[in-house]
Amino acid sequence: MTSPGADADDRAGVTIRCRDNASVGVTFCGRFSSGAGFVHYAFELRAPGLTARLDEVVAWVGDSGLTAFLEELATDLQGWAGERSWQTDDRDLTVSAVFRSGGHVGLTWTVRPWPRADGGWSASVTTWLEAGEQMTALAAGIRRFLSEEHH
Template identity: 55%
Template sequence: MLGDEPGVVVRCLDSLSVAVTFLDRFRYDQDIVDHAVEVRARGLTARIDEVVHWTGEGGLVPYMEGLAADFRGWEGERTWRGPGRDLAVSAVFRSGGHMGLTWSLRSQGGTADDWAVSVTTWLEGGEQMTSLVSALRHFLDREHPGS
């Protein structure tokens, strides 16, 4: 059980009420980590409890590493989607070296009460982004189950 492990919080530079939290790792095997993701903004809290994350190529960490490596910027939008389509991230770059990460959660019940929500966190492209990548790598790394 990995639920006691601290999570990773992504806070927005522009609005401290906006945050995304990776928490409650509860299962993994050689290639998969399951965890929860929660988003918050003024008047909003949403959570997906069973986000499936592939630990290898094509996962969130390599996507975020690519963004961090391009800290000088890029044109357009870059998007990543998790294997279950319940978590997606889109990134844009704006002047001043800031990256906007739009985090989208979507329920997967297949019923009339399904929902979707997105929040955007703005981060500094340099050290702040590098720190986020490191924290996510540690949180999602199958080699550190009890850390």
């Protein structure tokens, strides 16, 4: 799929491209289960001149944290003031959302490996999506990615 927004391939992962610039985006990929009710996955972000990757993001199987956050954004078609945000328990992946007139949601994805270590680094990109259909597709794709059993 080459259109902006969320692309879902249940095996490969989920890719989100910025509607304003398709060379800016993020990908959830490399999902694997390591037992005990949680899964690991990789998260990549890219923009012209920038590529960053977290290799082992941890999520509980069926974790509704990120999915619930995205679903709430998708249903809030009237928009909101200020910024809303979500982060992993390890604080190595954060997403913050802003609403702009015209019905668009800006998602700023930030990776911060080893957030408690000295000399760490972070990288961010912002993807702009349509508030309705593209946000709904993104939330559904992330739900499938995090909850599906991959063999």
